Amino acid sequence: MKRRYLVLAPDRFAHDAKTAHGVIAYGSDETVGVVDPSCGGSRVSDVVPYLQSRAPIVSTVDEGLALGPTALLVGTAPQGGALPPSWRAEILRAIDARLEIVSGLHDMLGEDEEFKRAAQRAGTTIWDVRKPPAVPLFSGAVYDVAAPTLLMVGNDCAVGKMTVALELRRAAERANVRAAFVPTGQTGIMIAGWGIAIDRVIADFAPGATESLVRYAAESKPDLIVVEGQGSINHPAYAPVTLALMYGAAPDGLVLVCDPTRKRIHGFNTPTLAYRELIRTHESLLAAVKPARTLGIALNTRHLDDDGARAAIAHAKAETHLPVDDVVRYGPDALYAAIAPRIQKERPCV
Amino acid sequence: MKRRYLVLAPDRFAHDAKTAHGVIAYGSDETVGVVDPSCGGSRVSDVVPYLQSRAPIVSTVDEGLALGPTALLVGTAPQGGALPPSWRAEILRAIDARLEIVSGLHDMLGEDEEFKRAAQRAGTTIWDVRKPPAVPLFSGAVYDVAAPTLLMVGNDCAVGKMTVALELRRAAERANVRAAFVPTGQTGIMIAGWGIAIDRVIADFAPGATESLVRYAAESKPDLIVVEGQGSINHPAYAPVTLALMYGAAPDGLVLVCDPTRKRIHGFNTPTLAYRELIRTHESLLAAVKPARTLGIALNTRHLDDDGARAAIAHAKAETHLPVDDVVRYGPDALYAAIAPRIQKERPCV
Numbered sequence: 001m002k003r004r005y006l007v008l009a010p011d012r013f014a015h016d017a018k019t020a021h022g023v024i025a026y027g028s029d030e031t032v033g034v035v036d037p038s039c040g041g042s043r044v045s046d047v048v049p050y051l052q053s054r055a056p057i058v059s060t061v062d063e064g065l066a067l068g069p070t071a072l073l074v075g076t077a078p079q080g081g082a083l084p085p086s087w088r089a090e091i092l093r094a095i096d097a098r099l100e101i102v103s104g105l106h107d108m109l110g111e112d113e114e115f116k117r118a119a120q121r122a123g124t125t126i127w128d129v130r131k132p133p134a135v136p137l138f139s140g141a142v143y144d145v146a147a148p149t150l151l152m153v154g155n156d157c158a159v160g161k162m163t164v165a166l167e168l169r170r171a172a173e174r175a176n177v178r179a180a181f182v183p184t185g186q187t188g189i190m191i192a193g194w195g196i197a198i199d200r201v202i203a204d205f206a207p208g209a210t211e212s213l214v215r216y217a218a219e220s221k222p223d224l225i226v227v228e229g230q231g232s233i234n235h236p237a238y239a240p241v242t243l244a245l246m247y248g249a250a251p252d253g254l255v256l257v258c259d260p261t262r263k264r265i266h267g268f269n270t271p272t273l274a275y276r277e278l279i280r281t282h283e284s285l286l287a288a289v290k291p292a293r294t295l296g297i298a299l300n301t302r303h304l305d306d307d308g309a310r311a312a313i314a315h316a317k318a319e320t321h322l323p324v325d326d327v328v329r330y331g332p333d334a335l336y337a338a339i340a341p342r343i344q345k346e347r348p349c350v
Numbered sequence: 351m352k353r354r355y356l357v358l359a360p361d362r363f364a365h366d367a368k369t370a371h372g373v374i375a376y377g378s379d380e381t382v383g384v385v386d387p388s389c390g391g392s393r394v395s396d397v398v399p400y401l402q403s404r405a406p407i408v409s410t411v412d413e414g415l416a417l418g419p420t421a422l423l424v425g426t427a428p429q430g431g432a433l434p435p436s437w438r439a440e441i442l443r444a445i446d447a448r449l450e451i452v453s454g455l456h457d458m459l460g461e462d463e464e465f466k467r468a469a470q471r472a473g474t475t476i477w478d479v480r481k482p483p484a485v486p487l488f489s490g491a492v493y494d495v496a497a498p499t500l501l502m503v504g505n506d507c508a509v510g511k512m513t514v515a516l517e518l519r520r521a522a523e524r525a526n527v528r529a530a531f532v533p534t535g536q537t538g539i540m541i542a543g544w545g546i547a548i549d550r551v552i553a554d555f556a557p558g559a560t561e562s563l564v565r566y567a568a569e570s571k572p573d574l575i576v577v578e579g580q581g582s583i584n585h586p587a588y589a590p591v592t593l594a595l596m597y598g599a600a601p602d603g604l605v606l607v608c609d610p611t612r613k614r615i616h617g618f619n620t621p622t623l624a625y626r627e628l629i630r631t632h633e634s635l636l637a638a639v640k641p642a643r644t645l646g647i648a649l650n651t652r653h654l655d656d657d658g659a660r661a662a663i664a665h666a667k668a669e670t671h672l673p674v675d676d677v678v679r680y681g682p683d684a685l686y687a688a689i690a691p692r693i694q695k696e697r698p699c700v
Binding site for chain 2: 138199203207234269273284
């Protein structure tokens with residue numbers, strides 16, 4: 001049964017609610033309202049124009065209950081990380097109203113004594129989407145998956161790898177190709193309703209967890225599997241997660257997702273890599289385990305005007321001789337059509 | 351205060367007790383006896399000739415108590431993984447005798463209700479060395495460590511990366527260079543008495559955990575830091591841990607540790623990489639974050655006879671033009687002397 005989400009994002013919905021935006025844009029569940037007193041009384045698309053939702057924004061959970069939600073989505077972290085008393089009160093109100101609590105916070109709400117007791121009392125549940133289940137070690141069973149698998153890789157965190165995966169799936173479906181999306185981070189999990197936050201898995205088990213996700217997606221016999229990427233191969237902190245996805249998903253093709261204006265890894269002095277360096281690095285690592293070619297580049301040109309976007313796309317094409325587009329600005333169909341004929345199953349090294 | 355270890359390894363000491371052998375060979379604590387009824391009555395060096403220890407092997411923990419141990423080391427996993435009743439009884443006996451329990455098993459003995467209660471009753475403690483402490487995200491603070499740092503990398507798991515690190519430290523100390531060893535796996539931790547099993551850290555935090563280890567080692571103002579390596583960069587399951595060590599330790603130089611007879615990654619069909627491929631892969635990944643050169647190669651030639659060992663060393667030298675030796679077979683001094691002049695601090699990319 002589909003959830004009817006009330007999204008909790010006090011003072012954050014407009015600018016700092018990536019998860020909420022993703023769930024509204026792509027989620028299989030419905031968003032019936034948003035709680036943010038700083039823009040209470042308006043509607044979602046008034047505040048975030050690219051979201052085609054007219055769901056109302058209210059000031060409190062209590063107000064939101066009138067919209068008939070079945071679940072409260074806590075998709076954005078409060079400033080500073082720790083849960084302020086006002087958020088706590090709102091979450092408790094939702095629990096008392098027997099809403100399911102779905103949280104992408106680092107802190108596990110289900111392990112909080114007050115929330116746990118309240119949920120037991122109310123007879124509802126708390127789903128901490130970042131909490132990984134017990135997962136197996138990588139076995140190589142993913143090599144037997146029949147559908148070709150595409151993995152998103154990129155020049156940094158938060159450049160749009162999940163969005164590109166979802167847009168390519170959308171384009172594939174429009175081309176009558178049954179495509180499965182594999183979520184590997186909290187927003188993707190909330191959108192799809194399943195998945196594992198690979199960055200929260202014990203390092204030894206991260207490739208095995210990824211393998212289990214791809215095999216699960218393969219059970220529905222899709223024509224194509226599209227895997228959400230994480231981090232970047234030269235990210236000083238998150239590259240191990242990137243590599244876990246590369247070896248664990250055992251992709252047949254890569255789609256490179258880059259913000260061309262991103263010159264340094266966010267939060268570090270480390271320079272981002274040029275397109276050809278990224279392509280060479282990913283392909284050479286995979287060549288030693290299971291080869292995969294880079295099939296195309298999805299640029300995130302949101303920081304550029306239209307001329308800038310076209311110039312960036314032309315530049316990337318000239319540098320790499322690959323299909324290049326911005327799938328948000330110009331839609332995913334052209335990039336998908338350019339990539340599709342190049343998708344083919346690859347064998348692991350033996 | 352140094353521990354006096356009684357090592358528990360029923361039926362495993364001769365052939366399948368890598369941790370116990372490492373602790374006996376290199377540990378800062380003393381091993382006063384080994385429990386293995388299959389060779390009870392003999393001494394350590396009778397059973398494992400390369401270990402220069404005359405500690406007695408006894409048949410039961412009870413017998414071993416006469417040797418005056420202060421701690422029981424559980425360093426080898428029982429066949430099949432689960433703790434058989436006979437091991438459980440022996441561990442409980444040691445707890446009742448107020449020995450500290452030091453365990454490198456995957457299963458946390460300190461979380462076992464029976465052991466926990468027994469330890470509380472006896473007033474002793476259980477140290478699960480694989481259990482990681484809370485660790486920070488990678489920050490880049492490791493770039494300020496003054497001592498040059500060497501990281502061991504290799505062509506597979508279990509080829510001797512820890513042993514080479516310890517042997518190089520030994521050679522450095524003999525050359526009046528104060529060298530600190532950084533343990534990153536359970537055996538290294540038991541040998542050094544501190545450290546973090548990086549493979550047990552949540553993937554996002556694995557580089558940060560590594561960084562914290564190197565910074566801790568730097569506090570004693572050593573002249574050189576030598577970091578135990580893990581896995582291999584093309585290991586389908588463990589490569590993310592390898593990469594976490596590469597970015598987290600931010601080494602200035604690499605020592606490549608290879609078993610030249612290892613043609614496939616243990617347990618997988620994936621071929622191991624040739625020397626030049628390994629060098630290129632590590633150096634190119636690090637060049638994008640903090641450059642490090644490969645300074646030498648330590649071969650593990652235990653599966654070769656003396657002629658074979660010399661041929662393998664000559665072959666690796668011809669292939670790579672690097673210093674190459676087997677530091678166990680021929681001692682570490684020559685390789686250390688060849689590497690030492692090439693060690694220099696490198697700066698991170700900006």
